Amino acid sequence: MSTDTSAQTLTFLRRGQAVTLDHVAPDRTLLEVLREDLHCTGTKEGCGEGDCGACTVVLGEAVGGQLEYKAINSCIRLAHSVQGLAVWTAEDLAAPGGELHPVQEAMVQCHGSQCGFCTPGFVMSLFGMYQNTKGGKGIDRTQAQVELSGNLCRCTGYRPILDAARQMGSLPLPAGCGVNEAATVAALKKLQPATGEHYLSPTTLPALLQARAAHPKAQVVAGCTDVGLWVTKMHKRFAQVLDVTTAQELRRVETYPHHIAIGAAVTLTDAYAALVSERPQLKAFAQRFAGLPVRNSGTLGGNVANGSPIGDSMPLLIALGANVVLMRWDAKRKQIAHREIRLEDLYTGYRQNVMKPDELLCWIKVPRPVKGETATVYKISKRFDDDISAVCLAIRMTVEDGTVKAVSIGAGGVAATPVRARQTEAALLGQPWTADTVMAATAALRAEFQPISDMRASAGYRHTVLGNLLQRFWLESQGLQRINLESLTASDLEAVA
Missing domain, CATH: 3.30.390.50 (CO dehydrogenase flavoprotein, C-terminal domain)
Incomplete structure (x- = not known):
């Protein structure tokens, strides 16, 4: 539904290469762009509101010369918010010859998938965990539960997926599966900042406030976790968006x-x-x-x-x-x-x-x-x-x-x-x-x-x-303990069962 008067160019990094898309409307979601424009249909739409995690992808950002990884919900994230970032989907993990990434292989070995609809989202959350722990080392069940809390599965009962989280660090990384972080950081630095009057993303606080004064009717967004719902559930349209997250002082x-x-x-x-x-x-x-x-x-x-x-x-x-x-x-x-x-x-x-x-x-x-x-x-x-x-x-x-x-x-x-x-x-x-x-x-x-x-x-x-x-x-x-779920351990729950 993009038009010449309500769209602009979007550029991000994928598989180490810059991807440039023209005429992307300011209110299109990242999931829409991935599935409809890039045909990355491995990324699924489940709930459309950031609850189920089927749409999870991983973003990479160069911070202080290092690459930071974050698993996010693409269904409620506006596409232009990934301008200048790296994006990984489930299609990007396996080696060119078809060898599976350790997070994928662990899911196979631990029988972590049944119907398969939620699996790409779990794999991407595991990938984010894998990258942030330098190869999935030392992950225990507690950490896995916390970091997979945004992914829901109706089939497996979660134990096999938690097993995969703990096992992936022990599996070999096939050639062609790893991320060349130095090259990725260098490539990200070459990407140009966003330009255009429909999705505004000022990089300084004064510029942000000047944009707000000049465009008081623009929809203000930060992480889009609520505004994204207005798009997916209420079908709201925004001709102009002002993103606060690129103002460096506010980060x-x-x-x-x-x-x-x-x-x-x-x-x-x-x-x-x-x-x-x-x-x-x-x-x-x-x-x-x-x-x-x-x-x-x-x-x-x-x-x-x-x-x-x-x-x-x-x-x-x-x-x-x-x-x-x-x-x-x-x-x-x-x-x-x-x-x-x-x-x-x-x-x-x-x-x-x-x-x-x-x-x-x-x-x-x-x-x-x-x-x-x-x-x-x-x-x-x-x-x-x-x-x-x-x-x-x-x-x-x-x-x-x-x-x-x-x-x-x-x-x-x-x-x-x-x-x-x-x-x-x-x-x-x-x-x-x-x-x-x-x-x-x-x-x-x-x-x-x-x-x-x-x-x-x-x-x-x-x-x-x-x-x-x-x-x-x-x-x-007064010192009374064990009166809430947070104080109970796994062994306590097993004893009750």
Whole structure:
């Protein structure tokens, strides 16, 4: 459906060679281009929303002279976002003579495929894992489960695929299967940046803000993990797109004495790594935020700016006391203007916010931990991995001498926007940290919000779970363990079975 007035040239690297496609519309997905233009039909469309992983491909980007690999969902990734990157599909792994790549051979030997529809996606996730571990060395079952969480299979029961993940590192790499990283990096450097007025991808922050001021009606995208759904599920069309992820300043995580600043173009994978490095107890929650391909594409800034009431990042960031920095281009002064607000004050209604037409959310500032602080976040969903929350509750608390000295609580799935539980905080602040205080705060928390019923949970369920999660936080603070799935080991589950 591309036209001369709504399309531009796309160039990326494949099999070490530049691929150039003309007249690619700004709202076409990478999956559409791969299947329809390049006839790479090994890459499948399953759900069309980044859940099943059948469409997984691997992207390569030159960073600091090294090649970084990321498995992503091609079904919701806009094609022009891979301008200047390397792309691998399932057709690109075997040697020219037909010898299988170790990830493919391991799947064969471990009987990891049955109907075969999901297999290309699993193979590509395994390929990303293989490359990032320098040949698949030392992968255990836990790592394999985490990195394959974005791929679903209805046939094999996953054990054979997890076996393949552990076995691929022991298999020989046939000649012609390996990636010549030095040559790939050199080839990527030769690719020209994108040009055109339909898919805008400025490489600096000032240029990005000037483009926003000049094109206020352009659809802003980051990792496309939500906007991609508008294309595939709602059939929306965008004549012009503005991509924030190529602005180099916004791809950084900066550390200061009292806070870290996460750029809006930092992927969820890297953003959560930064948060976990500050607060290791958040690791399990970070791994449950969608599947790895979504985390590799999506950005923290995009998640926050999108403002979904069931977005998992915002309750956590609200509890941690995060601020957001909104920026715009001041044409009169010819410089960047900015303002900083608390994250919970960003939203005015369902997917509505205070940003002006020429503003962009550019930075998220997260306070660093203080002595005595406890920070916990709970995600309740029907499926443990790769699922959207029915309820998300995040709590940050400091208790001194048995008294609550500081507390902040963020909640998701209980209102039209991500919210801060101020009434519940008031019921806790300055009170003794006792069962009676928790009981009163639980009642306040349940009374503070009026959740709705939808496909994920009933209003009554959400109402009950909200209070139960605060009770759980209390029990854990008293040393009670093994009351959640994260604390159970494989041997525990086998014993129950």
